Amino acid sequence: MFHKLPLAERLRPKTLEDFVGQKHLLGPGKPLHQLMAHDALPSLIFWGPPGSGKTTLARIVAGHTKARFHHLSAVLSGIQDLRNIVSDIEKQKGDLFEQHQILFVDEIHRWNKAQQDALLPYVENGTLTLIGATTENPSFEIISPLLSRCKIYVLEPLGEEDLKIIIQTGMEDLGRTLSKEAQDFIIQTSDNDARRALNTVEIAASLTKEEIGLKDVEAAVQKKALAYDKNGEEHYNIISAFIKSMRGSDADAAVYYLARMYEAGEDPRFIARRMVIFASEDVSNADPEALRVAVAAFQAYEIIGQAEGWIPLSQAVTYLAKAPKSNASYMAYKMAKGDVEQFGNLAVPLHLRNAPTKLMKELDYGKGYRYAHTDPNQAKDQQHLPEKLKGKKYYVPKKTIP
Numbered sequence: 001m002f003h004k005l006p007l008a009e010r011l012r013p014k015t016l017e018d019f020v021g022q023k024h025l026l027g028p029g030k031p032l033h034q035l036m037a038h039d040a041l042p043s044l045i046f047w048g049p050p051g052s053g054k055t056t057l058a059r060i061v062a063g064h065t066k067a068r069f070h071h072l073s074a075v076l077s078g079i080q081d082l083r084n085i086v087s088d089i090e091k092q093k094g095d096l097f098e099q100h101q102i103l104f105v106d107e108i109h110r111w112n113k114a115q116q117d118a119l120l121p122y123v124e125n126g127t128l129t130l131i132g133a134t135t136e137n138p139s140f141e142i143i144s145p146l147l148s149r150c151k152i153y154v155l156e157p158l159g160e161e162d163l164k165i166i167i168q169t170g171m172e173d174l175g176r177t178l179s180k181e182a183q184d185f186i187i188q189t190s191d192n193d194a195r196r197a198l199n200t201v202e203i204a205a206s207l208t209k210e211e212i213g214l215k216d217v218e219a220a221v222q223k224k225a226l227a228y229d230k231n232g233e234e235h236y237n238i239i240s241a242f243i244k245s246m247r248g249s250d251a252d253a254a255v256y257y258l259a260r261m262y263e264a265g266e267d268p269r270f271i272a273r274r275m276v277i278f279a280s281e282d283v284s285n286a287d288p289e290a291l292r293v294a295v296a297a298f299q300a301y302e303i304i305g306q307a308e309g310w311i312p313l314s315q316a317v318t319y320l321a322k323a324p325k326s327n328a329s330y331m332a333y334k335m336a337k338g339d340v341e342q343f344g345n346l347a348v349p350l351h352l353r354n355a356p357t358k359l360m361k362e363l364d365y366g367k368g369y370r371y372a373h374t375d376p377n378q379a380k381d382q383q384h385l386p387e388k389l390k391g392k393k394y395y396v397p398k399k400t401i402p
Contacts, residue, residue, distance in 0.1 A: 048155025
């Protein structure tokens with residue numbers, strides 16, 4: 001019985017011209033484009049999130065170089081499968097024309113050390129050009145000898161405009177139309193994954209004979225669309241409430257607004273950036289650890305990804321909300337900036353100036369400077385601000401908000 005190929009498979013690009021995204025690698029003059037143009041392909045590792053085009057790109061590369069393409073899934077195959085491919089290649093040797101051989105190993109991080117070791121001699125002696133695809137950091141998941149023989153290319157998550165192009169191609173293949181609200185929700189729930197977006201399109205199309213609307217997409221993904229406009233008033237209302245809840249030490253409200261934004265498809269990096277700013281602006285030296293927590297949460301999200309990235313963000317939000325608050329360093333800069341704008345470039349006191357030349361020393365540059373490590377008391381009392389600002393206080397630590 002004939003089974004129609006899934007939409008995502010039917011639409012898999014066959015040429016570089018049809019490939020969507022990854023312009024930093026494939027645009028004119030970019031690294032992978034140049035390698036393909038000169039037919040100088042080394043072994044490669046494509047590292048990127050699901051649905052970013054790793055498998056498709058490997059096939060296009062092989063087709064462009066007229067190589068014979070061998071495909072292994074690291075989930076389903078092992079050393080014996082590799083040996084079978086090499087044996088098949090060995091039988092071709094001695095032919096008048098020996099075809100270039102590319103071995104694509106999908107999810108290569110799932111092969112253990114022994115399995116990866118087995119690749120080494122064939123990559124090293126040129127029997128195979130390896131293209132590995134992984135969603136995990138190659139530094140931790142690929143053995144060093146193999147890593148040293150490969151060029152690593154990082155594929156970025158597909159952007160909104162990329163997904164719009166892919167979804168539109170899907171609609172043309174199906175001969176259907178899609179409402180803007182439905183398209184926006186597909187993009188929001190796809191997690192930058194082209195395959196997931198096309199699967200949603202295909203399921204939603206099977207639920208109606210009319211134009212595919214928001215309700216059809218909600219039914220396809222089994223999730224309701226939340227009222228949230230990333231470029232409109234609600235965006236600014238919610239981020240404002242989020243920050244003010246943390247400032248007011250209300251962890252419950254802060255984590256609620258975090259969930260509102262996260263579940264509605266707000267870019268988690270935007271949320272994380274606001275948290276890093278908050279840690280310095282509103283917590284500051286009342287709890288210097290807050291900045292470390294916020295930055296660590298941002299980095300953790302980048303490592304973990306969308307599915308569970310809310311976990312470190314929620315930890316950081318509740319920490320920031322409950323941390324003592326002080327905006328003293330923030331206000332210190334604002335006041336100092338005001339004086340810079342009002343008074344311009346005031347002269348630095350002579351005793352603080354560097355004196356690398358004889359002339360500068362004769363002009364009393366550095367004269368009378370008190371070195372804090374040998375004369376701490378007098379160094380503390382010496383004047384550091386320009387004369388016009390003598391005695392001015394910018395940083396005024398105050399009682400923190402609990």
